Structure formats: C-alpha cells, structure tokens
Amino acid sequence: MTNRIGMEVERDNRLGAYLKDRRTRLDPAALGFPAARRRTSGLRREEVAQRANISPTWYTWLEQGRGGAPSAEVLNRIAGALMLTDVEREHVFLLGLGRPPEVRYKASQGVSPRLQRVLDAMAFSPAMVRTATWDIVAWNRAAAVVLTDYGALPPDQRNVLRLMFGDARVRAAQHDWESVARFVVSTFRADAVRAGAVSEVSQLVDELCLTSPEFKRFWLENDVLAHGEGTKHLRHPVLGPLAMEYSAFAVDGRPDLSMVVYNPATDADAELVRSLMEGAT
Secondary structure, eight states, X not given: OHHHHHHHHHHHTHHHHHHHHHHTTSOTGGGTSOOSSOSSSSOOHHHHHHHHTSOXXXXXXXXXXXXXXXXXXXXXXXXXXXXXXXXXXXXXXXXXXSSOOOOOOOOOOOOOHHHHHHHHTOTTSOEEEEETTOBEEEEXXXXXXXXXXXXXXXXXXXXXXXXXXXXXHHHHHBTTHHHHHXXXXXXXXXXXXXXXXXXXXXXXXXXXXXXXXXXXXXXXXXXXXXXXXEEEEEEETTTEEEEEEEEEEEETTEEEEEEEEEEESXXXXXXXXXXXXXXXX
C-alpha cells in the first residue's frame, strides 16, 4: 500500500521527481561543493537553491509538490543551476507550466552532414534549409538548377528577402511578384518572432526599408502568415511556366532552421524538371 501511494505522489509531482533526478546526477566537487559525508549522490536541495539564487525552502517545496506553480524566471534559474540542456529545460517548463519556455534565438552554425544527405537524396525535388532570418544555409543540386544557384552567390546574399526584393532574375521568375513578395514578408515576420529573432532581423529590415519602397510598404502592413504548404507558380527562364508544390518542415532540435521542399505539381512539370536536371549534368 505504501509503495502504491508513493508511486501516485510521484506521478502527480512529475516536476519534483524530475528535478530531484537531475540534481542527483551532478558532481558536487566539480561545482565547488564539498563531496564528503553525503548520504546520497549529487547536489543537496539547498545547494541547488544557492546556485539558482532562490529560497532553499521554496526549492524544497517545489520538489515536494507544494507551494503552487513556479514562475518562468524561477524555472530558468533552476534550469541553469542544474545545467540542463535546451531539451531538458523545455521539459521542465512543460512539466511546471504546461508550455515551452520563451525561445532563445541562436545564430545558425549550418547543417549537419546527415541533414545535407537528406537534401541530396531528393534528386528531382528542389530543397533547401533556411534560418529564422531566412538565410539559405544548405540546398541540393535540384534547387541550384531549377531555382537559384546559391553557391554562386556571396554568403550574405543567400537571403530570401534580399533575393526577392533585390535580384531582377528572381523577381522576373515570379508569376505574380507582388502577391508572392507580400506573402514572403508576412511569413518572414511570423518566423522571426517565433524563433525569438526579432532583434537579429532588425538590421536586415532597416536595410530593405531603405532600399525597397515595396518592402517597406509590405512590412508596415504588419501582416503575419504561416508558410505551411502551397503551390508556387514560376516563369522559368528555360522551362517556361512551371508549377511546384512546396511544403515547409521544422528541423527537430534546431528551432533556428526550417526545410522547404518543392515537388513538381503535375507529371508534365516533373518531366520538365527532369529534362532540365539531365541537361545540366
């Protein structure tokens, strides 16, 4: 009976059980605490509280499932004190508050070789990976042949907005440039906020507002849209009219990145893409 009650308490206090488990895995000596005369491994509750700069009593109550829901600030301090990873920090927020923490934007360091191989495996489907600031950091050969040869551009010009508002070839390729450009600005705004990158995109926004009256007009409209999926109609310089279905995917564990994949919308479009790819070999 006692064991069953204990299991029920632990099930109802998942946050406390998780915090206790994390602190028992830390090395006191490595964190500047004496390691001698400890009945259990890891840090004591008061040591976690000291590192988090919160009351030892409050932290004890938190582990015991008493005292109500913690604030986001307290959870952030505890996550730092316990040296939690981003995934572990998110888990603590979901347990304690029922929501993920506020996003902390980190500049992208590019993609892993494994993710690049995923792109390369799509031989006739243009695919790319972009950051929250819409810089293209990876692409496959189909994207270079059918859409834009990003490798031929300087790294600072591999940006969707700079291309849309500053590259005449990209502009001419759009079936309805104004509609597409407005959509791009609206989805870019939503992506930047979602990724916590508002301050990071401010310089790009200021630059484009100065160089493109159209961008400034769209930006001041304050619209937000989700990218999701849809159909993109192009005026390809070689193939002529081309319809491509697109889908956007989050990259798990990398909130700074998203992957966009284009597939020919019809068999005829697929044959056009295939002929262009084979002719480019």
